Structures are given as C-alpha cells and as structure tokens.
Amino acid sequence: MNNTIGFIGAGNMGGAIIKGLLSGGTRSSSDVIICDPRENILQELTKAFPGIQTDTDNAKAAGASILILAVKPQVYQAVIQEIREQVKPETIVVTIAAGLTLKKVSGWFGEKRKIVRTMPNTPALISEGMTALCPGPEVEEGELRAVQDIFNAVGKTVVLPEHLMDAYTSLAGSSPAWVFMFLEALADGAVKDGIPRALAYEIASQAVIGSARLVAQSGKHPAVLKDEVCSPGGITIEAVATLEEAGFRSAIIRAVSDCTAKAGELGA
Numbered sequence: 568m569n570n571t572i573g574f575i576g577a578g579n580m581g582g583a584i585i586k587g588l589l590s591g592g593t594r595s596s597s598d599v600i601i602c603d604p605r606e607n608i609l610q611e612l613t614k615a616f617p618g619i620q621t622d623t624d625n626a627k628a629a630g631a632s633i634l635i636l637a638v639k640p641q642v643y644q645a646v647i648q649e650i651r652e653q654v655k656p657e658t659i660v661v662t663i664a665a666g667l668t669l670k671k672v673s674g675w676f677g678e679k680r681k682i683v684r685t686m687p688n689t690p691a692l693i694s695e696g697m698t699a700l701c702p703g704p705e706v707e708e709g710e711l712r713a714v715q716d717i718f719n720a721v722g723k724t725v726v727l728p729e730h731l732m733d734a735y736t737s738l739a740g741s742s743p744a745w746v747f748m749f750l751e752a753l754a755d756g757a758v759k760d761g762i763p764r765a766l767a768y769e770i771a772s773q774a775v776i777g778s779a780r781l782v783a784q785s786g787k788h789p790a791v792l793k794d795e796v797c798s799p800g801g802i803t804i805e806a807v808a809t810l811e812e813a814g815f816r817s818a819i820i821r822a823v824s825d826c827t828a829k830a831g832e833l834g835a
C-alpha cells in the first residue's frame with residue numbers, strides 16, 4: 568500500500584485540513600492528491616504547496632491509501648457511486664460529514680469497506696483543530712492510528728463511539744461558529760464603547776484564547792474560574808446577571824441540542 572492521502576472536496580473543511588497538514592510539514596506535498604471541481608481552489612493549493620497532485624476528476628484521488636471525503640453531506644452518495652469501483656478494498660475511507668453514519672456510508676459502497684467516521688473543525692487550519700474519530704468494524708487498530716496521525720497533525724483527537732458523534736458535532740464541529748459570533752458581539756460592544764474595531768477583535772480573541780487555555784490547563788471547573796472573576800458587588804457580576812436575564816446559558820444549551828438533533832436528521 569502506498570502512503571498517499573487523497574481528498575475529494577477542498578472547500579472550507581477539506582481545505583483547512585490540507586493546509587494545516589501541509590503547513591505543519593508532517594506530510595510531504597507529493598503524498599497528497601486533491602480533487603475538487605473548482606479549478607481556482609486547486610491552483611491556489613498548488614501555488615501554496617508545490618508538488619501536490621490536483622485534478623477535477625475524483626477518480627485520481629480514489630486510489631490513495633487514505634481517502635478523505637470532504638464534500639457536503641448531500642453530495643456523499645453521488646461521489647461514492649462515482650468512485651467506488653476505483654477505491655481499493657484496503658483503502659481507508661474517511662468521512663467528515665455531519666450526521667452521516669458508518670452504516671449509511673457503507674451501504675452506499677455496497678460492500679464491506681474500511682471506513683472511519685470523523686468530525687473535524689476549521690481551527691485545523693492553524694493546527695488547533697479538534698477531531699473525533701469513530702472506526703467502522705473493518706478498520707484495524709494500526710489503520711485507525713494512521714488516520715488519527717493525520718488529524719493529530721492539525722490539532723487534537725479523541726476516539727468516540729458512534730452514538731456520541733452527533734452530540735460531538737455540535738460541541739466541536741459547529742461550536743466554532745458560535746464562538747465567532749460571541750467574539751463579534753464582544754467586539755461590537757467594545758466598539759460601541761469607543762474601542763477601534765481591529766483592536767477590539769485582537770483583544771477579544773486573546774481574552775477567549777486565554778480563558779479557554781485556563782480551563783484546559785488549570786483543571787478547574789469553569790464555574791470556579793467564573794467566580795474568581797466576579798468580585799462581590801463588582802462590575803463582572805453585574806454583567807453576569809444581565810447575561811442570565813437574557814437567557815445566555817439556556818440559549819447555548821438549546822443551540823447544542825438543536826444542532827445534535829439536526830445532525831441526527833441528516834443521518835436518518
């Protein structure tokens with residue numbers, strides 16, 4: 568088996584994995600074959616990473632030893648039908664689509680295949696991604712590790728049972744969108760109070776990065792860290808009360824549940 572990684576689809580998520588992987592230098596450009604109908608994307612990637620192979624014909628990536636399908640969930644079935652004859656039995660097929668179950672994808676191949684269902688996120692672009700992996704029954708431990716190595720090169724990974732994949736999708740696949748909304752809103756508030764826009768984004772981003780790292784590294788419960796910022800009768804607790812009144816936490820809890828349910832609908 569060769570050492571190649573094929574990508575079908577090089578949009579937001581596929582592109583982030585490709586760029587994170589090749590910028591990090593853990594894989595050589597010549598190991599990577601990328602297929603996408605958009606010539607401009609392929610040209611951009613070739614310029615950034617000379618030596619990669621690109622094509623608009625998906626069959627070119629289908630022979631890779633690890634094949635990452637990075638198209639929208641609605642396009643999977645058509646792409647699998649198009650390439651399934653060219654995909655070798657020993658190829659490890661990696662899906663990154665929200666909601667699509669191993670059973671469904673396996674059914675589209677029509678025969679037993681080595682499939683790893685994953686859920687990455689766009690911070691992979693800067694090697695700060697978070698990816699969950701769930702191997703199908705045909706995947707051996709070493710094969711799962713080979714896929715995990717790709718995603719470890721662009722961030723952290725966790726192996727999960729399939730019944731948790733939809734909830735995980737909200738928690739880490741979709742949540743960057745909500746964090747970006749939070750950052751935008753923080754900056755809007757600061758701009759309203761006179762801080763220049765660019766500076767507001769810079770400061771808000773660092774505040775969020777620092778807070779997230781503090782949770783991850785201190786091991787303290789987030790509520791304890793929140794309490795430590797809130798002096799009695801102080802300014803922060805004033806804003807905590809405002810956020811509670813506006814339903815801040817319950818809105819997020821509901822958003823996660825709605826997102827999980829929607830992912831479940833995609834797989835149904």
Ligand SMILES: NC(=O)c1ccc[n+]([C@@H]2O[C@H](COP(=O)([O-])OP(=O)(O)OC[C@H]3O[C@@H](n4cnc5c(N)ncnc54)[C@H](OP(=O)(O)O)[C@@H]3O)[C@@H](O)[C@H]2O)c1
Nearest residue numbers: 576577578579580581603637638639640663664665687740
């Ligand atoms: N975006 C995220 O944050 C995120 C996070 C986790 C997982 N995902 C998953 O990642 C997958 C891709 O999402 P995305 O946001 O990257 O979508 P996207 O930006 O639209 O990228 C998909 C790419 O695939 C191309 N494509 C369409 N039909 C194709 C075909 N038949 N063969 C080959 N390439 C084809 C698209 O080209 P055209 O634009 O010309 O159609 C586009 O360049 C989805 O399954 C999604 O659930 C996304």
